[in-house]
Amino acid sequence: MAQDSAQVGGGRWLYVILGLIVNIMLGAIYSFSLFRVPLEKLWNISATASGYPFMLFLAVFAVAMPIGGNLMQKWGPRNTMILGSILVGIGWILAGLSTSIGMLALIYGIIGGFGVGLVYGCPIAVAAKWFPDKGGLAIGLTVGGFGLSALIMAPIIKALIASSGPLNTFLYLGVVFLIVNVLLSLPFKFPPPDFKVTSAISSQAQTVTAVKDYDRPEAMTKSTFWVLWFLYIIGAMAGIMAIGIAAPVGK
Template sequence: MSTAEIASNPLKSKWVQLALGVICMMSISSPQYVWALFTKPIMGQLGVSLTELQVTFSILIVLQTFFSPFQGFLVEKFGPRLLLSVGTVLTGLSWVLSANLTTVSNLYITYGVLGGLGTGIVYIGVVGLMVRWFPNNRGFAVGMVAAGYGIGALLTTFPIADSLASSGLQGTLTFFGYVIGAIGLLAAQGIRVPHADRVQTTSQVQAAASGIAPKTMLKTPVFWLMFLMMSMMSTSGLMVISQMGAFAKDFGITGTMVFGMAALPLALTIDRVTNGFTRPFFGWISDKIGREYTMTIAFGLEAVAMFVWVMTRSDPVLFVVMSGVVFFGWGEIFSLFPSTLTDTFGQKHATTNYGFLYMAQGVGSIIGGPIAAYIHGATESWMPVFAIMIALDATAAILAFFVLRPMRAKYIQSAVYS
């Protein structure tokens, strides 16, 4: 596409599309990433236990992920602009409708079901679009939009914490629900699919794998290995996201001050930064040195960081700092796995294919949410929970290097020469 064509219509620029994709992702990030701020006030208002309440978070992630193959199909059939518009509106509406609820079952429907469907449509649609706009740099591009999802809540964490203190739960959910819905809807209006010449690539592997459909992909061991690894990594990160408010309280961090700021909101803010930065960073690294080598480094980093974190849990400063390192070792899964998947199975069905892999996050939400809360309740300690998470991270790092790397190389070679 010529410079003149892009100048006449900026929406044909891949960089403009990347920017709009980032904005859409930022607009839907708060339901997942600021959930920890809502757990205490919702428990107080509804009079429910932490385990009951965490079902809401699991529904959000399960609906966001388990429906993603169908959502990916809808995006490919009806176009990303329409579906992203619907998704952003549903996301904002989920908060507005949650504001006046008096029962946890209704919260499951509004915050959980509507929020999960809305965020899932947007997430799958944007990622599927970027692997097509950036065929030769997809690790970086997917990392950037995934960073939007990871870092978007940075802009809302402190405002929401302040709003909860000044306006209460109802006012906070209503106001921010309208804001995130409106911003996402406006950004979605500029979304476009790439012209045919944009999705071409010089990679022999891509040419060989461009036509692999979901039904064929689901029969391959390499897909299920990636699914297992993404489930393991999702579990550890989503445990921290969903339980951080609870274990910070048990560790004596809630109410403490670090650098003149409340420790928990500060940790959540730093987490958003590192969780966002790691996605394009490790995505770019993986474009240079390979996906599996990058996975080994990043997954191993999270295992080590989580071990240090729990060993120094009573120190507020180290709690804040190490929480950021933990997320730096976790967030890159959302750039590495979609890039690896599309490298392996091609981009023709990239959106729907990633929808199936993204279901692994739903598995992680169940284990990291209510199951982790149950383990804590049964043992009256967070130590068994952290031990399981560290083991999952370390195992995923080992699998990336010793199993996924040779298995995927063998599969790609067979695809090229078949």
């Protein structure tokens, strides 16, 4: 027998709430500019050098996202999120043990960036599967945690740096991210194959699912894919560059 929204009740909103929280922690990268001036003073390095971990993190994050998508199809969202959460925690913890900006860039950028790339798409995909009727709202709330992170995490990071220094801040947050993200990953799963939502707009949802859904190789043969991809790069670069230097501007 197919499950519908009445049977599921409000249970599916749990994935949105948990996804929002997970993304708030993952989005701590948006507050990296707070680390730059303290790191410059700690290691006597230039402003350019202090930005290397941020740049490498974002590059690895972008590469890891499609890998995470493939793993999610094979392992499911729970196992993929657990692996990614472990890498995120380890990346932040080991960053706290760094002795140079190069070491920090490699540890934080590669391990942490890869972990975030694995986790990032999982809550979004789960929300989309559980909300065929309210996909825009559910996905928007889930992804919103990543952008909301700077508002929530920045004051925490700033206070920790002031009291404990930048390296201990990496260490403390890494422990929190490791424990909390792994625990929050445990409930995530896709709905059963027979899951459907019976609502006033169910016919609209069925119409949407009837549209051709391209897999990755097919999508990459379409010119519209490459145009959108290029536009996303331009838009993302502008915002991320501003985020990366936000705090040092006020030095």
